[in-house]
Amino acid sequence: MHMLTIIRMYLGMSQIALAKKAGITQPDLCEMETMEPYGRFDKYRRVKEVLGIPLDAIVKNDVGLIPPSFFEKHPPQQYLPGSTDPKLMIGRLGEDFIFAREQERLREKFPIHAKLVLPLYKMKAQRIGCDIITYDDNGKPVCMEVKTTGKSERTFTMTKNELELAQKLVKEGEQYHIVFINNWGTPQQSVQDISHEEFFASYDVNAQKFSCSPKKEKECNQITGLAYFRRRHGLKEREMAEAANISQNKWCIYETGCTEPPVQVVLRVSHMLGASIDELLETYDAREV
DSSP states (O other): OOHHHHHHHHHTOOHHHHHHHHTSOHHHHHHHHHSOOOSOSHHHHHHHHHHTOOHHHHHTTOGGGSOHHHHHHSOOOOOOOOOOOHHHHHHHHHHHHHHHHHHHHHHTTOHHHHHTOEEGGGSSSOOOSOSEEEEOTTSOEEEEEEEEOSSOOSOEEOOHHHHHHHHHHHHTTOEEEEEEEESTTSTTOEEEEEEHHHHHHHEEEOTTTOEEEEOOHHHHTEEEHHHHHHHHTTOOHHHHHHHHTSOHHHHHHHHTTSSOOOHHHHHHHHHHHTOOHHHHTSEEEGGGO
């Protein structure tokens, strides 16, 4: 996710609104948020002037280069009032808890990032399919969905729309995490952070109720042919991604079976690992490697 997208959401602005204010077209701004920098600096300078941030932050796509003066000029927007429905309160409390946790976690190492942890669940910003925007230990954006229950169950519920948006974010190369809090408000309260790799590989999704629960042990042991043959050859994900000419994040998505890899990728891997395409598209028992 580009830092301009994050800044827009922080300010509660749409692409159209920011583009208009900067005197550029929406397609120009869309390209700035989704493509590698190219061309002349004119459009970047216009956005810089509107937002009051360095060109380096925009071109290098680095939230950490935003100066403290930006937050003096643009304090956080007013949050939406919380729901008074008792059935929804526990969810809001869980979201508030994780929002505060992420701010605290980042405050010392990434103070600017900590200011840009976004509680989308109570902002007017455009919803993108998660509750919170936070950052990993390298300062890269993470889309986080929070699920909270007062019970001691291992199952949480996702709506059809939430599941589809999660899949869309992962396909677009975003980091997506689910934070599952159970036994809320009790001494047994626990927090489980589930990466999208673990979620799509190890959880069953009930298509009628859209409830998500850990797969049975036998199913958890199943891995894709991409993972099986990579491990057999003693190669790292990074090495395979480089050989396949894709990002490591994309490789991870393909290897976990979240999305079937393109033909060109499978062909490259087939030559490298000496495995047939049929073999690479099969599933195997992880305990065999």
